[in-house]
Amino acid sequence: MRTIALFNQKGGVGKTTTTVNLGAALAAAHRRVILIDMDPQANLSFHLGLEPKNITTSTYQVLTQDVPLKKVLLRVDRHLYVAPATTDLAGAEVELVNMEHRETKLKSMVEIDPIRADYCLIDCPPGLGLLSLNALCLCTEVIIPLQAHFLALQGMAKLMETCATVRENFNPILSISGVLFCQYEATPRLSGEITQEVKAFLEQARGSDHPWSHAQVFQTQIRRNIKLAEAPSFNQSIFKYAPNSAGAADYAGLAQEIIRMEVPG
Amino acid sequence: MRTIALFNQKGGVGKTTTTVNLGAALAAAHRRVILIDMDPQANLSFHLGLEPKNITTSTYQVLTQDVPLKKVLLRVDRHLYVAPATTDLAGAEVELVNMEHRETKLKSMVEIDPIRADYCLIDCPPGLGLLSLNALCLCTEVIIPLQAHFLALQGMAKLMETCATVRENFNPILSISGVLFCQYEATPRLSGEITQEVKAFLEQARGSDHPWSHAQVFQTQIRRNIKLAEAPSFNQSIFKYAPNSAGAADYAGLAQEIIRMEVPG
Numbered sequence: 001m002r003t004i005a006l007f008n009q010k011g012g013v014g015k016t017t018t019t020v021n022l023g024a025a026l027a028a029a030h031r032r033v034i035l036i037d038m039d040p041q042a043n044l045s046f047h048l049g050l051e052p053k054n055i056t057t058s059t060y061q062v063l064t065q066d067v068p069l070k071k072v073l074l075r076v077d078r079h080l081y082v083a084p085a086t087t088d089l090a091g092a093e094v095e096l097v098n099m100e101h102r103e104t105k106l107k108s109m110v111e112i113d114p115i116r117a118d119y120c121l122i123d124c125p126p127g128l129g130l131l132s133l134n135a136l137c138l139c140t141e142v143i144i145p146l147q148a149h150f151l152a153l154q155g156m157a158k159l160m161e162t163c164a165t166v167r168e169n170f171n172p173i174l175s176i177s178g179v180l181f182c183q184y185e186a187t188p189r190l191s192g193e194i195t196q197e198v199k200a201f202l203e204q205a206r207g208s209d210h211p212w213s214h215a216q217v218f219q220t221q222i223r224r225n226i227k228l229a230e231a232p233s234f235n236q237s238i239f240k241y242a243p244n245s246a247g248a249a250d251y252a253g254l255a256q257e258i259i260r261m262e263v264p265g
Numbered sequence: 266m267r268t269i270a271l272f273n274q275k276g277g278v279g280k281t282t283t284t285v286n287l288g289a290a291l292a293a294a295h296r297r298v299i300l301i302d303m304d305p306q307a308n309l310s311f312h313l314g315l316e317p318k319n320i321t322t323s324t325y326q327v328l329t330q331d332v333p334l335k336k337v338l339l340r341v342d343r344h345l346y347v348a349p350a351t352t353d354l355a356g357a358e359v360e361l362v363n364m365e366h367r368e369t370k371l372k373s374m375v376e377i378d379p380i381r382a383d384y385c386l387i388d389c390p391p392g393l394g395l396l397s398l399n400a401l402c403l404c405t406e407v408i409i410p411l412q413a414h415f416l417a418l419q420g421m422a423k424l425m426e427t428c429a430t431v432r433e434n435f436n437p438i439l440s441i442s443g444v445l446f447c448q449y450e451a452t453p454r455l456s457g458e459i460t461q462e463v464k465a466f467l468e469q470a471r472g473s474d475h476p477w478s479h480a481q482v483f484q485t486q487i488r489r490n491i492k493l494a495e496a497p498s499f500n501q502s503i504f505k506y507a508p509n510s511a512g513a514a515d516y517a518g519l520a521q522e523i524i525r526m527e528v529p530g
């Protein structure tokens with residue numbers, strides 16, 4: 001199983017939108033997909049119509065009451081299952097602080113009752129707290145959704161540093177697969193300059209032992225497209241809401257790129 | 266002094282952009298303005314060209330080493346001073362957990378050495394952690410930057426609940442001044458529907474004792490305008506970078522609305 005954390009501490013870059021729509025695209029390509037909502041704002045759960053008031057067991061219980069992740073999975077579509085969040089999850093961050101093995105709690109709750117799936121996508125909250133660290137300790141790969149804006153670029157160094165620290169101390173197989181440009185607008189000043197800076201940053205790490213030494217900028221860019229922001233209010237992925245939109249084309253293209261990276265066997 | 270927290274746990278809505286540009290507009294209108302960066306990603310500091318590597322004392326020392334806020338202020342322009350952040354601030358969140366009066370640390374570091382100014386704007390991080398709580402315990406007013414998107418709307422109830430809890434337990438004068446629509450795009454499906462929902466939510470609270478019983482939706486809407494995203498890379502406010510842009514007009518309009526709310530005396 002490929003376990004991919006959608007991680008960027010910068011807020012509003014497109015983590016949740018990518019988790020939902022990439023997940024839906026992979027499920028449509030007959031991969032068995034699990035989505036994990038690790039954000040106390042439960043945006044992934046809302047997007048899929050899983051209102052916190054209707055949820056009895058969620059990622060909060062997984063982290064604080066030793067419930068195996070498998071036990072909280074809900075089916076949302078063919079080949080697509082979700083471990084939902086509720087706003088209680090905000091409390092988990094504080095409860096975890098004084099626990100032993102607080103960073104690897106999620107990982108142990110997956111290993112205790114393994115799940116048969118092809119992909120597991122984890123939606124991380126903004127910030128660098130314990131909930132994101134739990135996601136980084138479980139995952140095999142990290143995808144960094146990024147907006148081609150100056151403020152979003154500032155956090156990249158710290159983000160990479162965090163991945164390196166997690167790899168050194170908790171998760172030796174963690175590697176960064178790529179940077180995905182989201183809400184992309186072909187504006188001359190910003191996007192060209194920033195794309196170049198990111199590519200140059202990744203190029204210079206080739207052959208090193210950094211977790212991003214094999215990372216690429218995905219060829220697919222997710223263009224800014226208001227239909228992607230409308231789809232959550234209908235509790236649908238972009239493929240159900242606006243199958244002919246640029247958003248649907250972009251996320252389908254991304255899924256193809258991800259599938260092409262699969263190692264046979 | 267009016268102390269205004271720019272608060273919304275949802276990421277990427279426009280908190281930092283509003284803090285910088287509203288601050289600059291108020292300073293240009295001859296108000297003495299202080300900005301406080303409470304985000305470990307230090308986006309406000311980056312935006313104003315205050316790189317963490319050049320900062321010796323910041324909000325981290327204010328919260329963990331009893332340094333009065335006044336001592337870390339840096340002048341960035343006429344009538345405009347900033348208490349910068351560095352990425353160390355992420356550590357303050359954990360260090361505060363076991364402190365007495367952990368929610369009101371910032372407030373006590375302001376009261377210990379009062380600052381003479383007309384406005385104090387606080388840039389909050391995404392999330393509902395102790396850094397945001399410290400901002401809510403210090404402030405007299407809250408402005409909620411909001412994107413007219415479904416996912417951003419989901420968090421409003423929790424956001425309001427948090428303000429009510431802070432008012433009840435720590436800061437009896439806290440009130441919500443208004444909701445500011447940011448990155449506004451006049452798309453028929455989303456923005457019209459969401460603006461109505463927010464207005465109706467605020468209307469029904471009139472006459473109650475909720476912290477938002479007097480809150481309005483600001484008449485000024487900050488339109489989506491790429492120049493606002495370009496300005497930070499030049500370490501400038503929108504007024505210096507693109508004084509004739511829609512972004513400059515919108516933030517100038519907002520400052521006028523805020524000034525008109527001033528109580529004489």
Ligand SMILES: Nc1ncnc2c1ncn2[C@@H]1O[C@H](COP(=O)(O)OP(=O)(O)OP(=O)(O)O)[C@@H](O)[C@H]1O
Nearest residue numbers: 011012013014015016017126183224225229276414
């Ligand atoms: N390509 C796009 N075009 C237009 N709108 C988008 C696009 N991607 C995401 N959005 C919208 O932008 C907002 C931010 O995206 P999203 O919530 O997915 O980001 P996030 O990184 O998960 O945010 P947070 O840090 O708060 O978890 C949402 O309202 C979403 O609907």
Ligand SMILES: Nc1ncnc2c1ncn2[C@@H]1O[C@H](COP(=O)(O)OP(=O)(O)OP(=O)(O)O)[C@@H](O)[C@H]1O
Nearest residue numbers: 011149276277278279280281282391448489490494
């Ligand atoms: N009106 C606007 N038009 C275009 N871009 C904008 C506008 N307002 C903000 N932005 C850009 O959108 C991104 C998000 O804005 P900003 O960083 O101010 O939000 P935030 O709420 O402070 O985010 P965070 O939750 O990460 O602190 C930034 O890259 C910013 O430059």
Ligand SMILES: [Mg+2]
Nearest residue numbers: 015016039043
């Ligand atoms: Mg999200």
Ligand SMILES: [Mg+2]
Nearest residue numbers: 280281304308
């Ligand atoms: Mg910010």
